Amino acid sequence: MNKNKVNYLENQSRAIEVPTTKLKAVRRNEIKAVRSKKSLEIESAPFAASSFSELGLPPLLLDRLEREGFKLPTDVQSVAIPTILKNHDVVIQSYTGSGKTLAYLLPILSEVGPLKNKSSTGDGESGKTDIEAVIVAPSRELGMQIVREIEKLLGPSDKKVVQQLVGGANRSRQEEALKKNKPAIIVGTPGRIAEISAAGKLHTHGCRFLVLDEIDELLSFNFRESMHRILEHVGRRSGANPHEAKSSLARTSERQTIMVSATVPFSVIRAARSWGNDPLLVQAKRVVPLESVPSSGPVNLSGPISSSSSNTNQPVELTLPPALRHYFCVTKLQHKVDTLRRCVHALDAKSVIVFMNHSKQLKDAVFKLEARGIKAAELHGDLGKLARSTTLKKFKNGELRVLVTNELSARGLDVAECDLVVNLDLPTDSIHYAHRAGRTGRLGRKGTVVTICEEPEVFVVKKLQKRLGIPIRTCEFTEGKLVVSEKEEEKTLEAVRSKQHEVSPDDSLAKFIA
Numbered sequence: 001m002n003k004n005k006v007n008y009l010e011n012q013s014r015a016i017e018v019p020t021t022k023l024k025a026v027r028r029n030e031i032k033a034v035r036s037k038k039s040l041e042i043e044s045a046p047f048a049a050s051s052f053s054e055l056g057l058p059p060l061l062l063d064r065l066e067r068e069g070f071k072l073p074t075d076v077q078s079v080a081i082p083t084i085l086k087n088h089d090v091v092i093q094s095y096t097g098s099g100k101t102l103a104y105l106l107p108i109l110s111e112v113g114p115l116k117n118k119s120s121t122g123d124g125e126s127g128k129t130d131i132e133a134v135i136v137a138p139s140r141e142l143g144m145q146i147v148r149e150i151e152k153l154l155g156p157s158d159k160k161v162v163q164q165l166v167g168g169a170n171r172s173r174q175e176e177a178l179k180k181n182k183p184a185i186i187v188g189t190p191g192r193i194a195e196i197s198a199a200g201k202l203h204t205h206g207c208r209f210l211v212l213d214e215i216d217e218l219l220s221f222n223f224r225e226s227m228h229r230i231l232e233h234v235g236r237r238s239g240a241n242p243h244e245a246k247s248s249l250a251r252t253s254e255r256q257t258i259m260v261s262a263t264v265p266f267s268v269i270r271a272a273r274s275w276g277n278d279p280l281l282v283q284a285k286r287v288v289p290l291e292s293v294p295s296s297g298p299v300n301l302s303g304p305i306s307s308s309s310s311n312t313n314q315p316v317e318l319t320l321p322p323a324l325r326h327y328f329c330v331t332k333l334q335h336k337v338d339t340l341r342r343c344v345h346a347l348d349a350k351s352v353i354v355f356m357n358h359s360k361q362l363k364d365a366v367f368k369l370e371a372r373g374i375k376a377a378e379l380h381g382d383l384g385k386l387a388r389s390t391t392l393k394k395f396k397n398g399e400l401r402v403l404v405t406n407e408l409s410a411r412g413l414d415v416a417e418c419d420l421v422v423n424l425d426l427p428t429d430s431i432h433y434a435h436r437a438g439r440t441g442r443l444g445r446k447g448t449v450v451t452i453c454e455e456p457e458v459f460v461v462k463k464l465q466k467r468l469g470i471p472i473r474t475c476e477f478t479e480g481k482l483v484v485s486e487k488e489e490e491k492t493l494e495a496v497r498s499k500q501h502e503v504s505p506d507d508s509l510a511k512f513i514a
């Protein structure tokens with residue numbers, strides 16, 4: 001066994017200790033047993049590990065991480081990786097762009113596929129061809145992005161270990177590929193996974209990992225039926241009675257469930273409790289049993305924001321990347337696109353994501369921007385899969401300066417270069433604001449969020465400011481500059497000071513940017 005891993009596991013048994021009642025049956029590897037202790041001691045957990053090798057990852061995977069230029073784990077990775085390696089069901093919550101994807105992919109790749117620990121059991125040894133990990137994401141774009149992240153680590157010769165099952169693509173081709181390549185990991189959207197599963201072409205009963213990325217979005221009504229099928233079939237042995245899920249026998253055959261989002265409303269806490277086995281809430285600086293988190297407000301979990309409402313869609317935990325700056329600018333409806341143009345120039349933004357709520361207005365905005373010499377394109381669900389991926393590619397390559405889109409792109413979209421997010425229509429609530437805003441300022445980078453609104457909408461911005469506990473400064477774009485009036489600035493800061501603790505400008509992710 002890897003020496004690093006031994007040391008790490010020894011350290012870990014001191015670091016994260018879980019009450020006896022929270023022990024899960026050890027399914028795969030005796031070494032991974034969790035020691036029984038009365039309380040969850042987290043003070044000595046590696047909240048900021050100085051290298052990936054401290055986290056008990058296999059040597060091959062460490063090599064790949066180095067090759068791909070991943071030098072240090074982020075805070076959430078430092079906590080999530082060892083917790084998942086210890087077989088816990090988890091809810092991972094940390095702000096946008098903090099590296100949640102690798103936080104769950106790395107422990108999975110430690111157990112599944114060609115980079116895994118030699119000591120792990122798996123298909124290779126038993127000749128089993130079942131899928132071993134199912135990753136569910138709410139959009140094709142996000143699904144495809146996750147696949148690319150896995151492929152990057154697997155390398156070109158092992159690409160077939162992962163397969164995407166996203167909607168909009170040819171289903172029979174996906175089914176043929178499943179049969180031919182026998183992938184160990186599938187990543188897909190709920191509808192397509194459920195469809196292929198219902199057709200009997202997806203063998204997931206022996207599946208060890210179920211990841212629900214953007215869990216709060218996956219709880220939405222549209223996905224209900226598909227999610228039900230996935231939860232009932234993934235990681236459940238044939239013939240196992242789902243109603244016996246809490247019995248010890250059923251537990252040992254159950255999957256490990258990993259739920260992820262930057263925003264964790266009460267509805268997620270409740271769902272996670274019923275879908276997981278004594279899940280832990282994993283954040284950048286702490287691990288707590290989810291049981292200890294109230295499933296309705298008011299709560300205060302030490303984060304800067306906590307809800308004081310019992311509405312299930314209100315965030316229990318909602319933090320934003322500290323390096324983001326937030327502004328709003330008041331204008332008339334007919335001048336919105338022109339204000340956007342002035343905003344892009346004033347900030348000299350190179351890569352801009354603009355959010356709107358309706359596709360028709362969205363097309364008009366693109367037309368007007370192009371007419372004013374700004375390279376722009378639209379991205380929304382009415383476009384075909386090919387058009388969507390071509391546009392996204394162009395935006396990522398820098399061929400487009402402005403991407404005008406809707407909620408489709410608010411979640412998970414990772415474009416490191418994006419330096420400005422503009423809300424040309426208001427988001428519906430603070431959760432939507434957080435996900436939209438999080439397309440910029442990723443991994444500790446600087447980023448600006450500008451909301452362009454009409455006078456009667458200002459009260460909504462003030463509400464968002466209050467709920468999020470961040471200053472959203474009023475600004476104007478004059479003479480090619482972003483101007484904030486000092487009087488308004490003082491008022492904004494006063495309002496926020498009374499609501500929120502100071503956000504440290506010294507973001508722990510700052511070390512990731514050159």
Ligand SMILES: Nc1ncnc2c1ncn2[C@@H]1O[C@H](COP(=O)(O)OP(=O)(O)OP(=O)(O)O)[C@@H](O)[C@H]1O
Nearest residue numbers: 072073074096097098099100101102262412414443
């Ligand atoms: N340890 C690391 N070192 C360097 N880069 C990293 C590291 N971890 C992740 N990244 C990169 O940081 C970017 C953001 O990561 P990721 O998309 O996982 O964030 P996230 O927390 O899931 O964001 P969101 O909530 O918006 O989905 C990605 O490009 C990813 O490859």
